[in-house]
Amino acid sequence: MTKQNKPLTIGAPLSAEFFVDWVIKETTTRQIPPLTQGLRILYENDLLFPRALKNFAQRNGLIITEISAQKGIVGKPEEIYSLPPVTKYPSTSAKEFSYALLSDLGLRPEKDVDIKIFDTEKDGINLSIKADVLVNTGDSKYIVFSRELSPQLINVLTQAGNKLIFLSDNDSPKYIMERMLQAMNIPAYFGHFSFSGLERKQASFTLSFSGTKIKTSKDIYVIDFNIAQEIRGLLQEMWSANIAEY
Known part of the structure; x- marks a missing residue:
């Protein structure tokens, strides 16, 4: 069990950066990749991580457990995003x-x-x-x-x-x-894009990926990898980021 003094970054080509207080690494399991437990201690004004972020972390080998000083183990329910199929x-x-x-x-x-x-x-x-x-x-x-x-x-x-x-x-x-x-002189930006939860008055976490941002009547981010439905929903709901893949 290790005290965490800096943010964790997991995942590729889409990555998530966030902070947990303690990390417990499993050393006896044969699971690949080995699972790691991250303990996040919540105080009075702390906000919960979105369930989509915690699910993403678990798929990348990290189980996040949020512990409230008042209520014990807590967590947001599953988010249900009503989205059309990804373009x-x-x-x-x-x-x-x-x-x-x-x-x-x-x-x-x-x-x-x-x-x-x-x-x-x-x-x-x-x-x-x-x-x-x-x-x-x-x-x-x-x-x-x-x-x-x-x-x-x-x-x-x-x-x-x-x-x-x-x-x-x-x-x-x-x-x-x-x-x-x-x-065709269509405004577009090619680079690395980050989406901060704090900027949307959410818990402190950041999602990042490389791609192309096309500005029309809406923002379209074109990426060359498959993105999980719930992460796409989170990006759409919080940042109005529309995703297209190739």
Whole structure:
């Protein structure tokens, strides 16, 4: 049994940081990973940890027991979050990923659209080319291709006022997302994000992960790992953080 003088950090790629007063490590068990007991002593004005945080800790080998000086062992009940299924961007192709991303942003993209290059009446020849994805945003029309075009076709399309985005099925989902967001001037931040319980007048704990934050009418955090439903619910309820995965 060890007195804890600094916060514990557990989990990856999503991590949780919090403080417990005492740590008891099991040395005789064969369980992998071995379970550790964390004792958190609560005083009059201390707030309880969310059940989702304690469940997350247990899945990562730490059982948190909260002890009130007045009531003994205490704990919050299970939280019930009413959430739709997590949004998943398919990484099978650049077309499918970019279409799913733009759809989630509420931009109403179209897929497999025929773009007219030449018209028989005007040009004496009828020629169209199929775009992977097309989206209109205000005065701009963006066309996504996952294949190369000839310089002549590129010139015709750009002179018509189209903005072209070229991707490849060999590109990583992260690169495709960055390329799309930058080309369309959609505010986004790539980095490490932390969510503090104290900032929401909750118990002292912090959830952290790396990903992409996209700012639209709502904040969307895009991550490359699976997240537990209850942690997603906690992020949504406390910080209005909407999660999407790929």
